[in-house]
Amino acid sequence: MRRFVLAHTTEVALIVVMLVLSAGLSLATDRFLTLSNAFDVLNVSAVNIIFAVGLLVVLISGGIDISFAVAASVVQYLAVLALGVVGGGNWALGFLIAGAIGLGLGFVNAFLVYRLSIISIVATISTFNIFFGLLMFFTKGVSIYNLPDWLTTRVVFYEREMADGSWVELTLPVVVMLICCGATWFLISRTTTGRKLYAFGDNPEGARRFGINIGAMHYISFGWLGLMAGIAGLMQAHYAEEVVPNALYGRELDVLAATVLGGARLGGGKGSVIGCVLGVLMVSITQNGLNLMGVSPFAFKMIVGAIILVAITLSSARLDKLLPAFARARPRTGGPR
Template sequence: MRKLFITHPVEARLSVALAVLVIGLGISTDTFLTLSNLTSLLNNNAVNIIWAVGLLVVLIAGGIDISFAVAASVVQYLTAQVLFGMGGGNWALGFMVASMFGIGLGLVNALLIQGFRVISIVITIATFNAYFGLLMYFTRGRSIFNLPPWWTERIYIFEHQAANGTWSVLNLSVLVMVVCALATWALIRLTSLGRQLYAFGDNPEGARRAGVNVWLMQCLAFGWMGLMAGIGGFMQVNITQEIVPNALYGRELAVLAAVVLGGARLGGGRGTVLGCVLGVLFVAVIQNGLNLLGISPFAFQMIIGAIIMVAISTSNISFAASAATRRRNKAASGAA
């Protein structure tokens, strides 16, 4: 256990904090640890985790993207229009269209960032406003309810009915979330491109001199974020059974906060899929617990703000280095 805290300090600390929080809420409320509440928690946060693993890749590469939630809304509308034009489509076609639109919007960010040599947060603030403005202008704020039946039909990968008649289900979005998380893990851990992303995020100039293709890294990071934005937006329609232009507006900051909490460094070069998922779950459990306890939602914002401040301020602390220093000091004092 001690070794785990040294090798993976953020994940270990977050796991302990999450366990303590779950136990505390389980004692404080009668409904938190029920199967129906836990499955609902996963269903409601599946899309956030899909977006989070995409954002993780951007942060590892030393960038930041706050336009992905609005981009997901744009993907929803564009995908719906294409499917209407094709007579309704199906799941395979829907995934393909949403993915392509998402990648395209992500690549727009990458090309603007690298082409104009402007930091990513400035570009994504610009595209955030541009995407949202164009979406509201062309849709006039109208929602779409008459969607193809296959897109709005609930598909369950798990169903259970309790003795009191309460149903507990897991939606298709949870399975898609797992696939996206595993694909992201494989990208950053099992491929040479993933290792280049870490190197590029940690030291861009050094990576460039070592032969890393800067254009490729930007396109890979933001293209992957766009892919996850498109898939997340596509699955959100299946959950809500409608397309609302401003429904996803504002969710990007909660996802960013969770990913940073999970150990991704804003300066790049650090982050894991496990920490990312734990960060999203930690934020989700806090919000769910506050709702069950009847505490004002404004308290949630204050708590998350405090957590993020702590996470950012301690992001550069190396527990491995601290442990090594303590061992050297102990050895030195023993020798004296």
């Protein structure tokens, strides 16, 4: 147990902070600690978690991307237009089109970073503005409300009415999110490619000398984020039942903060899917609790920012300093988790 805790310091610290936060919010409002509210938080968080696991792969490889939310907006619009051309399509075709467009946009970032040797944050700031500018120019900010019937029909895998009249629902975005999390975990933890991504992010020059294909690492990491952005964009359109060009604008910084909060290192070489999910959930739980308490939305960013700062400080501290009794059991770990 001690070895497990010390090997997963960030995740354990986040769980502790979330439990304390949830206990406080449950005292402030009796609606917070209910099963229906927990499922609501999960359903609302699904799109951001899909974004986050894609971003995690880029961060592990030592890069950074802030264009993914805008890319998802582009995917939404183009995918819906393409589906209209082919007569509406279905879920299989929708995922195929959205994933392909997202993958292509991710490859654009990889090309700029690898072939043109542009620093990833500079490259993605550029594509952020280019993608969003082109989207708003050609759409003139007009939303699409006439979506295929299958895209706007709610898909519920599990539902149950509670004693208080509320409903517990497990919707399609959550199931897709779980699949994306599982696929990302498998990629970074159970494949040779994943180990190469960690090695490249931790020591790019060492990875280059070891013979790792640097170009492949860039295209895989940014391409994976593009794929996740495409899927997230389709799920957002399904959830909102409309396509609004600027609906996802601004989410990139929230997702980036939550992913780093979950233990991903901006310098590369570190991060886990479970930590990433916990980071997003903690931000969502905070926003949900504040909303139920009637706190002004204008205060959300300030309070959530303070909580993220405290949580990152706690999770970055060495646990053997906080709990000296664990120090003797601290294992030596390395590589991907």
